[in-house]
Amino acid sequence: MDVKVNIRRYDPDAGAPASFWQEFSLAVPETATVLDALIQIREEMDGTLSLRCSCRSAICGSCAMRVNGHAVLACKTRASESLNSEGVVTVEPAGNMPVVKDLVVDFDTFWDKIRAVEPYLQPQGPEPEGEYIASNESMLHLSSVTACIMCGACVSDCTVLEVDPTFLGPAALAKAYRFTADPRDGDAAGVSQRRLEQLSLPSGMWDCTRCNECVQVCPKGVAPMDRIMALREQAISLGLGDNNGARHAEAFTESVAHSGRLDELRLPVKTVGMFNLPALFSFLPVGLRAMTHGKLPPLVHKSVENVQSVRRLFSKVSQPPK
Numbered sequence: 634m635d636v637k638v639n640i641r642r643y644d645p646d647a648g649a650p651a652s653f654w655q656e657f658s659l660a661v662p663e664t665a666t667v668l669d670a671l672i673q674i675r676e677e678m679d680g681t682l683s684l685r686c687s688c689r690s691a692i693c694g695s696c697a698m699r700v701n702g703h704a705v706l707a708c709k710t711r712a713s714e715s716l717n718s719e720g721v722v723t724v725e726p727a728g729n730m731p732v733v734k735d736l737v738v739d740f741d742t743f744w745d746k747i748r749a750v751e752p753y754l755q756p757q758g759p760e761p762e763g764e765y766i767a768s769n770e771s772m773l774h775l776s777s778v779t780a781c782i783m784c785g786a787c788v789s790d791c792t793v794l795e796v797d798p799t800f801l802g803p804a805a806l807a808k809a810y811r812f813t814a815d816p817r818d819g820d821a822a823g824v825s826q827r828r829l830e831q832l833s834l835p836s837g838m839w840d841c842t843r844c845n846e847c848v849q850v851c852p853k854g855v856a857p858m859d860r861i862m863a864l865r866e867q868a869i870s871l872g873l874g875d876n877n878g879a880r881h882a883e884a885f886t887e888s889v890a891h892s893g894r895l896d897e898l899r900l901p902v903k904t905v906g907m908f909n910l911p912a913l914f915s916f917l918p919v920g921l922r923a924m925t926h927g928k929l930p931p932l933v934h935k936s937v938e939n940v941q942s943v944r945r946l947f948s949k950v951s952q953p954p955k
Contacts, residue, residue, distance in 0.1 A: 634663050636712055638670050640682070641725040643732045652732070655679075656721070661712055667722060668696050668707035671736070683735040691852060694784025698736050699725040704786035704850040727789035729798075743785055746801050750809040750832070754818045755825065765817040778811040778860060780853040787847035787857050799836040803847035803857030806838055810860035813867055829868045838864045839878020880904050890947035893937030897930040 636659060643652040657674045665673075668686055675682040687693040689708045696707040700715055701723050715722040730738040756765060787803040794800050801809075809832055812818045812825070819825030832838045838861050847857040869879055884903035888896040905912035923929045937943065 634665070634713060635660050635720065636670060636716060637719075637721040638667075638674060638712075639721050639723045640671075640674075640735070641723075642682075642735045643726070644681075645734060663713055665712045666708050667700055667705075667710045667712050667715060667724065670712050670722070671707060671724065683733075683737045685737055692782060694782035694786075694852075697727050697784040697786045697789065699727060699789060704728070704789035706784060706786070706852045709852055727785055729788055729791060729794040729802075730785065738785075740785065742798075743783075743788055743802075743804065746805040747783070747808055749801065750805050750812075751828070752808050752812065754812060754815065756817055757819060767816050771814075771816050775811060775814060777854055777856070778807060778814075781807060781811075781855045782853060784852065786850045786852060787855075790846040790850050792844045792846055793840055793842055797836065797840065800840050801832075801837055803841070803861065806832070806841070806864060807855055807857040807860040809838075810864050813864060826871055826873070829864065829871060829873055832864060833868050833873050833876050833878065837878075838868070839876060839881070877904050880906070886947075888934075890944065891936075892934060893940045893943040894934075896934040898932065898934065 637656055638659070639654055639656045641652055642655050657678055659670065659673060659678065661670050661673060666689075668689060671682070671684055672686070675684070684698070684707075685695040686708065687695040689696075691706050691709040694706065697704055698707055699705070700707065700710055701717070702725075704727055707724075712722060717723075724736065726732045726736045727738050730740065730743060733739050754765075781804070783804065785804065787807075788794060791800070791803055794802055809828065813828050819828065841858065841861045843858055843862075845858055848859065851857065865878070865882065868874075869882070874880065874883065881900070881904040884900050885895065887903075888894075888900065901916055902913065907913075920929065
């Protein structure tokens with residue numbers, strides 16, 4: 634099978650800071666993966682091509698990179714299934730991390746954020762005489778989270794990290810949930826309030842915009858965004874609502890539950906607090922731009938037709954499970 638591999642390359646020693654594209658034409662077996670093609674290019678066509686790989690079995694996570702614009706494990710991605718209409722597959726280094734050379738990126742910040750969530754059990758109280766016991770049910774719940782191989786695919790495609798590098802990111806937050814949901818960590822309920830207080834700070838779990846990219850690209854089904862939403866539920870259940878993120882979520886729910894639609898004019902006010910004048914004044918430029926472009930929400934917020942159905946639905950889902 635003839636393929637063309639268009640690789641985004643970067644050589645720090647070349648004297649030019651900009652990256653460049655280089656296309657290679659080669660013949661590979663029908664069963665070849667993108668990693669197989671890259672290794673063939675390195676071994677037979679250009680020995681200077683740099684990439685990371687190890688197990689070639691979708692276990693180690695070393696070969697995470699962007700293929701056709703989305704993060705994948707190159708060893709798990711068939712080249713034949715990645716070709717566009719012109720028979721070309723595009724390969725780039727993972728995003729949101731500094732490029733060292735070609736397809737190799739610097740993971741230092743990634744690991745710093747993993748360490749920041751204290752990824753280890755911190756049980757409280759006296760040590761048991763034997764091992765710490767966890768129920769089969771609780772460990773089955775955590776099985777998908779513990780499947781994370783730290784490949785960085787979710788971090789690569791996180792849209793929040795593109796604009797805010799201080800955001801903890803989906804990998805670190807999913808790792809944090811692995812411990813806040815572990816019954817052996819923290820208090821008897823399995824939730825460490827101290828952990829959740831730290832994760833509620835700016836650049837923590839409330840900064841996720843729920844774009845779902847991390848869920849789409851995760852090769853192991855960890856679903857980091859779902860874990861972030863679960864962290865938020867844990868925090869609110871413990872009364873950790875004195876922050877913009879929690880107030881935003883509660884104001885959003887309250888508005889839709891009452892009128893059937895979002896009151897966009899009052900949402901930012903309820904999020905930052907009506908007496909937080911500096912934050913409210915910071916919204917003025919956005920409000921003026923919205924007004925000049927005809928995008929300002931109506932001053933009088935109206936309910937949707939048959940709003941009683943929406944209210945009954947919210948009332949039903951708000952009831953505690955039997």
